[in-house]
Amino acid sequence: MSNTALIKEFEAIVGADNVMTSETDRHTYSYDAAVLDSVMPALVVRPTNSEQLGKAVKLCNDNGLPLTVRGAGTNLSGGTIPHPGGVVVLTNGLNRILELNEEDMYAVVEPGVVTAQFAAEAAKRGLFYPPDPGSQTVSTIGGNVAENAGGLRGLKYGVTKDYVMGVDFWDVNGELIHSGSRTVKCVTGYNLAGLMVASEGTLGVFDKIILKLIPPVKAAKSMMAIFPSMKAASETVAAIIANKIVPATLELMDNFTIRTVENFRKAGLPTEAAALLLIEVDGHPAQVEEDAIKVEDICKQNKASEVKVANDAAERDAVWQARRDALPALAKLKPTCVLEDATVPRSKIPAMIEALEEVSKKYNLTIGTFGHAGDGNLHPTILTDKRDKKEWERVEEAVDMIFERALALGGTLSGEHGIGLAKSKFMINETSAGTLAYARRMKSVLDPKGILNPGKIIG
Amino acid sequence: MADINKLAQMLKELDDQLVNCMRCGMCQAVCPLFARTGKESDVTRGKLALLDGLASEMLKDPEGVNEKLNRCLLCGTCQANCPSGVKVMDIFLKARAIMTGYFGLSPVKKAIFRGMLANPKLFNKLLDFGSKFQGLFTKKVDDMLGSSCARFQAPVIGDRHFKALAGKPLHKTLPELNSSAGKSGIKVAFFVGCVVDKIFPNVGEATLDVLKHHGVGVFMPANQACCGIPAISSGDTKTFDNLVDQNLALFEKGEFDYLITSCASCTSTIKELWPHMYQGDSAKRMKLRELADKTMDISQFLVDVLGVKAGEPGGESVTYHDPCHLKNSLGITSQPRTLIKASSGYDLKEMAEAGTCCGCGGSFNIAHYELSKQIGERKAGNIVDSGAHIVATSCPACMLQITDMLSQKKAGVKVKHVIELYAEGLR
Numbered sequence: 001m002s003n004t005a006l007i008k009e010f011e012a013i014v015g016a017d018n019v020m021t022s023e024t025d026r027h028t029y030s031y032d033a034a035v036l037d038s039v040m041p042a043l044v045v046r047p048t049n050s051e052q053l054g055k056a057v058k059l060c061n062d063n064g065l066p067l068t069v070r071g072a073g074t075n076l077s078g079g080t081i082p083h084p085g086g087v088v089v090l091t092n093g094l095n096r097i098l099e100l101n102e103e104d105m106y107a108v109v110e111p112g113v114v115t116a117q118f119a120a121e122a123a124k125r126g127l128f129y130p131p132d133p134g135s136q137t138v139s140t141i142g143g144n145v146a147e148n149a150g151g152l153r154g155l156k157y158g159v160t161k162d163y164v165m166g167v168d169f170w171d172v173n174g175e176l177i178h179s180g181s182r183t184v185k186c187v188t189g190y191n192l193a194g195l196m197v198a199s200e201g202t203l204g205v206f207d208k209i210i211l212k213l214i215p216p217v218k219a220a221k222s223m224m225a226i227f228p229s230m231k232a233a234s235e236t237v238a239a240i241i242a243n244k245i246v247p248a249t250l251e252l253m254d255n256f257t258i259r260t261v262e263n264f265r266k267a268g269l270p271t272e273a274a275a276l277l278l279i280e281v282d283g284h285p286a287q288v289e290e291d292a293i294k295v296e297d298i299c300k301q302n303k304a305s306e307v308k309v310a311n312d313a314a315e316r317d318a319v320w321q322a323r324r325d326a327l328p329a330l331a332k333l334k335p336t337c338v339l340e341d342a343t344v345p346r347s348k349i350p351a352m353i354e355a356l357e358e359v360s361k362k363y364n365l366t367i368g369t370f371g372h373a374g375d376g377n378l379h380p381t382i383l384t385d386k387r388d389k390k391e392w393e394r395v396e397e398a399v400d401m402i403f404e405r406a407l408a409l410g411g412t413l414s415g416e417h418g419i420g421l422a423k424s425k426f427m428i429n430e431t432s433a434g435t436l437a438y439a440r441r442m443k444s445v446l447d448p449k450g451i452l453n454p455g456k457i458i459g
Numbered sequence: 460m461a462d463i464n465k466l467a468q469m470l471k472e473l474d475d476q477l478v479n480c481m482r483c484g485m486c487q488a489v490c491p492l493f494a495r496t497g498k499e500s501d502v503t504r505g506k507l508a509l510l511d512g513l514a515s516e517m518l519k520d521p522e523g524v525n526e527k528l529n530r531c532l533l534c535g536t537c538q539a540n541c542p543s544g545v546k547v548m549d550i551f552l553k554a555r556a557i558m559t560g561y562f563g564l565s566p567v568k569k570a571i572f573r574g575m576l577a578n579p580k581l582f583n584k585l586l587d588f589g590s591k592f593q594g595l596f597t598k599k600v601d602d603m604l605g606s607s608c609a610r611f612q613a614p615v616i617g618d619r620h621f622k623a624l625a626g627k628p629l630h631k632t633l634p635e636l637n638s639s640a641g642k643s644g645i646k647v648a649f650f651v652g653c654v655v656d657k658i659f660p661n662v663g664e665a666t667l668d669v670l671k672h673h674g675v676g677v678f679m680p681a682n683q684a685c686c687g688i689p690a691i692s693s694g695d696t697k698t699f700d701n702l703v704d705q706n707l708a709l710f711e712k713g714e715f716d717y718l719i720t721s722c723a724s725c726t727s728t729i730k731e732l733w734p735h736m737y738q739g740d741s742a743k744r745m746k747l748r749e750l751a752d753k754t755m756d757i758s759q760f761l762v763d764v765l766g767v768k769a770g771e772p773g774g775e776s777v778t779y780h781d782p783c784h785l786k787n788s789l790g791i792t793s794q795p796r797t798l799i800k801a802s803s804g805y806d807l808k809e810m811a812e813a814g815t816c817c818g819c820g821g822s823f824n825i826a827h828y829e830l831s832k833q834i835g836e837r838k839a840g841n842i843v844d845s846g847a848h849i850v851a852t853s854c855p856a857c858m859l860q861i862t863d864m865l866s867q868k869k870a871g872v873k874v875k876h877v878i879e880l881y882a883e884g885l886r
Contacts, residue, residue: 024523025498027512028505033483038508046497073499074484092497116488137488328542335478337543387478 006063010045013055018093020044029070029088033135034078034422035338035386041068041082048093050110050176050207057205058174060087066454069201071112071140076339077420079147079200083454089205091142098208100125105213106165106182111142111206115149118211127213130157133416134327142206148198150416152323155374156248156282159416161197163212169196169204172447180210200418201453203446220248220282221292222316223309225299226273230254233275234349236302237373240279241346243298245291250374251278251323254353257330257368257381261322264329269322273305277373278323280316326370327381334366334383338395342406343377343415355405356380363398365391377415403429419457427458466521469557470514477514479545480507486537491816491834492530500527503537503547510554525558530827532820532834533692535787548788552691552736559694572690572698579684579705583630586657590624597623604874606866617828620866622658622859629660635681636667637713641674643765648715649679650706650729650754652686652722654855662855665882666721666757672885673765678713686728691736692821703737707746717764718750721757721878723782723854724821727789729754756785757878758853761801762794767881769800777805777880778847780838780861781814782854795853795877802877803884810845812837819860831860839864842872849873851880 010019020026021043030038042065047053060067066086073080082088091112099108102125109118115136119129132151133139139149145167150159166180179192196204227233237250253261253276262269269276277299281291296307310316331337344352353369356378360367371379380402384395403413403426413423413430428436439458444450486503487493499505509527512518531551538547564572575582597607597616606620629651640646647670655663670677684705690698710718720726734747761767777799785791792814799807818824818834838861842850850865850872852858862874 020498022523023518023520024509024527025500027518028499028508031482031508033481035481072484072487090497135483135485138484328544331481331483331543335475337481385478 007043009059010043010056013059014045014047014052018046018048020046029073029090030082032070032073032075032078032080034076034081034420035336036078036081036421039081039084041088042085044088044090046090046093050094053089053094053205053207054170054174054176056089057170057172061172061174061449061451064449065451067205067451068453069111069142069146069205071143072114072135072138074135074139075143075147075420076341076417077147077414077422079418079420079453079456080143081421086454091140091206095140097121100127101182102127104182105215107211107213108182109141109209109211111140111145111209113141115139115141115144122213123216126216128216129163129211129213131160131163141209141211145197145206145209146200147418148416150372150375150377152249152251152372154372154377154416155250156246161194164193164197164209165212166210167193167196167206168208169206171204172449172451176207177204182210184212198418200420200456202443202456202458203452205452217248217282219285219288220280220316221288221309222278222280222319223292223296223307224319224322225277225279225304226270226306226308227275227277227304228273229303230275230353231350232303233277234353234373236277236299236304237349238347239298239302240295241374243294245281245294247279247291247295247374248282249278249280250372252276252349252369252371252373252378253278253323253326254369256366257326257370260329260333260368261325264332265321265325267318267322270306276322278319323370326368327379330368330381330383334385336384336386338382338384338399340380340382340399340402341371341377341415341417342380342402342411342413343375344406344409344411346374346376348409348411349373349376349378351409352378352406352411355409356402359398359401359405362401363394365394365398372415375415376411421455424455424457424459463519463521464516466557466561467514467516469560470510470554472557473510473550473553474514476546476550477507477511479543480504481543482508483542485540485542489536489540491534491536491818492532492830495830495833501530503541503545506531507545507547507550510550521558521561525562528554528558530830532783532816532818532823534783534816534820536783536816539787549735552694552732555692555694556696557694559696564693564695568693568695572693572695576685576690577698577701579682582685583628583682586624587628587631590626590628593623601866601869603871604862604866606862615825619828620863622862624657625660627660629656629663630681632660632664633667633679636677636679638671638676640676643674645717645764646676646678646715647760648710648713648718649677650686650710650718650720650725651679651683652720652725652855654859655722656683659855659858659876662721662876662879665876665879666719668882669757669761669878669885673761675765678715680709680712683709686725687732688724688728689821691728691732696736696738700737700739703733703747704739704743707743707750710750711746716753717760718754719757719760720754721853721876722856723756723784724856726754726756727784731788756789756791756794756853758795758798759791761881762797767798767801769797770803772800772806774804774806775849776808776847777849777851777875778808778810778842778845779813779877780810780817780842780850780852780857782852782857783816785853786814795851798877798881799851802880805849805880808845808847810841810847812841817857817860817864819856821856824860832864835860835864836868839868839870843868843870847872849875849880851875851877853877
């Protein structure tokens with residue numbers, strides 16, 4: 001940034017140590033976890049309290065500087081890639097748990113609190129925060145709310161939005177906006193907290209988030225069911241739900257992923273199996289026993305060749321280790337790993353799996369598929385090398401086709417990764433020209449200079 | 460100094476490895492430095508992005524990249540936990556060598572590495588001399604830990620509480636040894652390592668006592684050279700190759716079944732870096748590969764080869780700190796614990812975060828003492844919270860750092876090498 005006076009102003013707000021201007025520092029905030037080109041910001045600032053954050057936002061707006069808020073930068077849709085010449089506002093200096101209320105079961109946190117650390121802190125107080133995105137050991141609550149992050153427990157416990165009771169945020173004028181409350185019920189005014197969830201930093205800058213907590217689970221039982229076809233496995237998913245059982249997790253792995261994971265861990269996975277379902281039921285001990293037996297029966301009725309029920313903690317851990325290994329194992333095969341999150345209604349999973357096989361053949365690409373079958377959220381993972389230009393073109397076309405098919409099946413562009421830069425061009429296909437115009441009108445009023453994370457979601 | 464395009468060309472050699480980083484950012488969860496600073500340039504993903512930026516000529520500031528690259532403990536925790544299996548240590552060491560080739564080695568490092576380390580006899584003499592006069596400049600601060608601090612303001616020492624040079628280094632008490640295999644029928648070569656030789660000769664003596672007790676023959680040639688980790692960490696491949704050559708020539712003269720060390724850093728350097736980073740001829744590289752295959756940490760040797768087993772627990776409580784070079788580089792965590800449990804009169808009590816870095820990082824401690832100290836203080840806190848009276852580890856460099864931290868804290872916890880505990884029980 002050539003304007004040294006402006007840098008001085010930022011320094012006056014957050015302190016000189018918290019304003020980064022060097023080429024090297026700026027470069028390390030030019031990307032996130034999405035496979036997209038990096039964009040250099042002009043400046044990186046790190047507020048360490050609420051007041052500093054509000055002033056920094058106002059200063060950006062006063063000077064028409066594009067502003068992108070960044071937590072851990074684990075975003076998979078480019079939502080934290082800055083705008084050229086813009087400012088990155090880091091939230092990792094805002095990482096305090098302000099209140100953890102055991103009596104009323106809620107917490108108030110700053111946006112930079114790391115998800116897994118927060119969940120662990122809640123667990124210490126005998127409470128449960130269920131959302132568990134794959135990046136939870138580093139991702140922040142602010143980012144989770146901004147992207148409406150999901151996770152393995154989405155089927156039974158819902159996703160981040162189901163735990164957001166309120167959000168305080170700064171508007172572009174530096175006014176602190178309050179929304180929601182510490183009460184379970186609250187109908188005061190517009191549901192601004194709801195509006196802020198999944199807004200990806202385009203409507204305001206989070207200052208505080210009020211999160212709902214629930215009592216911890218008393219018992220759980222895990223099992224692994226082996227299937228001779230993807231069709232049988234995906235039909236089982238539908239059958240379990242149709243029998244009115246909602247497992248805490250219901251995960252699917254295809255043969256390619258099974259073989260890759262087995263090659264990686266040598267944990268004795270059935271490499272011949274066409275598909276695996278990893279299932280966990282939880283709740284009251286008596287109910288868990290009953291549900292586990294029912295699920296086992298349903299699996300067998302739906303052609304499972306074998307159902308292995310974990311008898312102790314070690315066996316349970318082995319089941320989930322296999323699932324946790326899916327992405328790391330796939331990621332080691334090729335340099336570039338495009339992890340998509342096309343999502344369809346549960347009943348359409350067999351059709352979506354077929355579509356993915358078709359995409360893989362048509363574009364001659366290796367696709368490993370695993371994911372949260374229970375909530376219809378699949379992770380087709382394309383393995384490639386982005387340096388191979390010809391193959392990369394095929395990857396881009398394949399991604400287009402995956403979204404087309406997901407939408408045709410009544411699905412959605414993104415189950416949990418967000419729209420960001422990566423999928424904004426597809427928005428019109430899922431919504432409508434009118435919807436986009438409405439969203440753009442709304443943003444233009446709330447953010448007249450267009451400084452809040454420009455280019456994301458609505459283009 | 461070559462031009463920046465040439466530097467970019469050289470860094471392009473790393474492209475096939477750099478591209479494996481999918482920028483997921485999971486290294487943020489485990490990096491001890493990032494845990495203190497929260498800066499992306501301090502975590503692996505950021506450093507890899509910087510090297511990539513320089514290689515693709517997106518960046519114009521090699522000095523800046525070099526500075527960030529050197530802000531790393533090389534603890535390898537990120538590599539051990541990387542979902543994509545990025546070979547971070549390999550990339551960083553090669554990048555440091557390329558950077559040092561571009562910028563040249565600093566005059567101070569040149570004097571230390573090429574003038575002193577590369578000449579083991581001179582190195583020994585200088586430090587023997589130093590050990591006699593160090594009392595003039597330093598004073599003792601903690602008798603239990605045997606730590607000292609500077610008497611006067613001294614730029615390198617700062618406010619460190621350090622272990623002084625031993626009055627009699629191991630090479631003075633026992634310049635060399637070549638004993639035949641006893642009841643075990645096994646003979647080992649003993650690579651002593653600089654820190655054991657010059658600061659903790661008692662660790663070396665304990666190692667030799669234990670080997671003798673188990674009837675293991677020892678080949679310990681005189682004038683052993685440094686393993687080379689300080690030189691290669693600073694990108695000085697010339698000195699590294701020279702040191703490896705000297706050591707290879709010495710150890711080639713003996714016949715042995717295993718090469719053992721009681722220093723985690725030396726073990727991982729000989730096992731991983733000698734065959735991999737040495738640039739000499741291929742015949743020598745083959746020999747280094749054979750040597751690496753024979754190399755073992757002392758606890759690993761005692762437990763895996765000699766079959767030493769855990770005994771009855773009881774006695775003074777000991778907590779164990781995993782050195783990065785054992786845990787992350789070689790995956791050795793159970794054998795040192797078994798050895799503590801096999802030591803009579805001791806009881807193992809785990810601390811929180813036993814496997815996180817103590818913050819020493821070799822020369823990182825010298826260049827970035829404040830950060831090193833902040834990381835070390837967390838370690839010291841975990842040690843104290845464990846309630847143990849002794850902290851044992853398998854790396855003399857960790858012992859130095861932990862001694863400094865515990866001494867400054869006046870924690871009243873002793874610092875020992877696991878082999879010392881085991882040797883005591885045999886005496």
